[in-house]
Amino acid sequence: xxxxxxxxxxxxxxxxxxxxxxxxxxxxxxxxxxxxxxxxxxxxxxxxxxxxxxxxxxxxxxxxxxxxxxxxxxxxxxxxxxxxxxxxxxxxxxxxxxxxxxxxxxxxxxxxxxxxxxxxxxxxxxxxxxxxxxxxxxxxxxxxxxxxxxxxxxxxxxxxxxxxxxxxxxxxxxxxxxxxxxxxxxxxxxxxxxxxxxxxxxxxxxxxxxxxxxxxxxxxxxxxxxxxxxxxxxxxxxxxxx
Amino acid sequence: xxxxxxxxxxxxxxxxxxxxxxxxxxxxxxxxxxxxxxxxxxxxxxxxxxxxxxxxxxxxxxxxxxxxxxxxxxxxxxxxxxxxxxxxxxxxxxxxxxxxxxxxxxxxxxxxxxxxxxxxxxxxxxxxxxxxxxxxxxxxxxxxxxxxxxxxxxxxxxxxxxxxxxxxxxxxxxxxxxxxxxxxxxxxxxxxxxxxxxxxxxxxxxxxxxxxxxxxxxxxxxxxxxxxxxxxxxxxxxxxxxxxxxxxxxxxxxxxxxxxxxxxxxxxxxxxxxxxxxxxxxxxxxxxxxxxxxxxxxxxxxxxxxxxxxxxxxxxxxxxxxxxxxxxxxxxxxxxxxxxxxxxxxxxxxxxxxxxxxxxxxxxxxxxxxxxxxxxxxxxxxxxx
Numbered sequence: 001x002x003x004x005x006x007x008x009x010x011x012x013x014x015x016x017x018x019x020x021x022x023x024x025x026x027x028x029x030x031x032x033x034x035x036x037x038x039x040x041x042x043x044x045x046x047x048x049x050x051x052x053x054x055x056x057x058x059x060x061x062x063x064x065x066x067x068x069x070x071x072x073x074x075x076x077x078x079x080x081x082x083x084x085x086x087x088x089x090x091x092x093x094x095x096x097x098x099x100x101x102x103x104x105x106x107x108x109x110x111x112x113x114x115x116x117x118x119x120x121x122x123x124x125x126x127x128x129x130x131x132x133x134x135x136x137x138x139x140x141x142x143x144x145x146x147x148x149x150x151x152x153x154x155x156x157x158x159x160x161x162x163x164x165x166x167x168x169x170x171x172x173x174x175x176x177x178x179x180x181x182x183x184x185x186x187x188x189x190x191x192x193x194x195x196x197x198x199x200x201x202x203x204x205x206x207x208x209x210x211x212x213x214x215x216x217x218x219x220x221x222x223x224x225x226x227x228x229x230x231x232x233x234x235x236x237x238x239x240x241x242x
Numbered sequence: 243x244x245x246x247x248x249x250x251x252x253x254x255x256x257x258x259x260x261x262x263x264x265x266x267x268x269x270x271x272x273x274x275x276x277x278x279x280x281x282x283x284x285x286x287x288x289x290x291x292x293x294x295x296x297x298x299x300x301x302x303x304x305x306x307x308x309x310x311x312x313x314x315x316x317x318x319x320x321x322x323x324x325x326x327x328x329x330x331x332x333x334x335x336x337x338x339x340x341x342x343x344x345x346x347x348x349x350x351x352x353x354x355x356x357x358x359x360x361x362x363x364x365x366x367x368x369x370x371x372x373x374x375x376x377x378x379x380x381x382x383x384x385x386x387x388x389x390x391x392x393x394x395x396x397x398x399x400x401x402x403x404x405x406x407x408x409x410x411x412x413x414x415x416x417x418x419x420x421x422x423x424x425x426x427x428x429x430x431x432x433x434x435x436x437x438x439x440x441x442x443x444x445x446x447x448x449x450x451x452x453x454x455x456x457x458x459x460x461x462x463x464x465x466x467x468x469x470x471x472x473x474x475x476x477x478x479x480x481x482x483x484x485x486x487x488x489x490x491x492x493x494x495x496x497x498x499x500x501x502x503x504x505x506x507x508x509x510x511x512x513x514x515x516x517x518x519x520x521x522x523x524x525x526x527x528x529x530x531x532x533x534x535x536x537x538x539x540x541x542x543x544x545x546x547x548x549x550x551x552x553x554x555x556x557x558x559x560x561x562x563x564x565x566x567x568x569x570x571x572x573x574x575x576x577x578x579x580x581x582x583x584x585x586x587x588x589x590x591x592x593x594x595x596x597x598x599x600x601x602x603x604x605x606x607x608x609x610x611x612x613x614x615x616x617x618x619x620x621x622x623x624x625x626x627x
Binding site for chain 2: 026027073074076096097098120121122124138139140141146151152153154155156157158159160161162181182183185195196197198199200201202205207209210211212231232
């Protein structure tokens, strides 16, 4: 793991993953990264451990403040709260190869808020917004959970193949999903103020012909434009509302 | 990942060789001395399969290790293709390797679930077993490998399979050689990229896209909505079998060649993607010698059939005519040439002696006087390294 100045000029810190944590000849890698709580950077590893780095406001005295050990499978993705977390909802979510999700409250000590059990499928990508966990799975499903309680609130048969990427536009609650089926979908997340029910509706489908989509990101916080990358593709495709 | 890469590419190689040998074979009685017969074809297939599934080779292959480089892997298949009386010119070997790799790339890319890569492998093995169905000894070797595959891979999770698949896709990245059989079947575009269908059965374990279900705090479903995509998917009928015998259901990995469809490849030398490829080939690979030592160790202990006595090596042409083959050799773009590694002795005297010994084992030479059985040679070789 390497950390640099924001202009990429100097490396200010590095951390080597502990190889002894892994059985011999197994892949050792870091996957999943998020900035949380205004001062932490959390990084997932192939052993299931999540490393929490405390970043001081000034200077380069970065330390490993904690190691989270709730996951037993390789971490796939980590996401921090992008909006406003309701009380007790936690502000960080971690996901792993088995499909287990953990919701945490960040701080001097991280606390586990809820643990969402796997249902037999890898959770490849995750986002957290206003207390709603949006999770993309290897079987093409998107599920929405209540961050505070771990309750399932929505189930979408979104894609015909492995979902690789999820992104969220915090100003509007738009959700972007990209998968191997060559489709990118735009959804809208919302909460019904009366019932407090979570809602999701489909806004737009885009087929990136003959491309397995590997990455998808909104280019603006409202979600009016997005960029897409794919396997064997040396270009980045950008889409925006007409 | 290496066992899957090796076995599937090997399977594709056998499909292609079988098709070419059948296409060029002459009925036994009418054949001249330098023409292929059915008997020759079966012998070549048996020889290659026997070498491929050699017990010690398989043991080494299944040990956890990094993937070989493209060059090292190409060298393995060079040796494998020459494990019999058959000979291939450079141009034909290049074409063979192009076809093999593009076919497997296609299969990996189109795997519905990551785990289906195992079904693709099983399809190849099922076909290999059919090639040697009259030879119980070799059949046994293949079954052994089959069992080892089941043992090694059956318990992996979807995430682990996806990692294997991604490793393979990275290995095949930026390869866009056009294959005529793919172009004709509309499976590949004229720019070399594969067609990804947006219709057909969804993978086992996936639902047809379109349904949104909402739940309230008590877990009751309170709303259902649907959306459309333009795709046209259906539910799959059944799951493929992961047992030693069974219906794999998946067609990827089955033999798509038949005698009447000659296969051509088109190399596009002017593609932008090749620029980065060229740089990769020029930079010396420091691991190449290491890998080749390992490789030499594996194959050094194996019987290499030499053209003996009155038999001459039979040359197989992967092109339709000798002139075509020559032309292909001359016009192959530099960036796409598979540079086969040459072993050079290193400076260290100890290493040089060792390497010479390995080289000696590899040469098609007379048996050295006083040397004991092949088995003991292999052991001595292993101890020395």
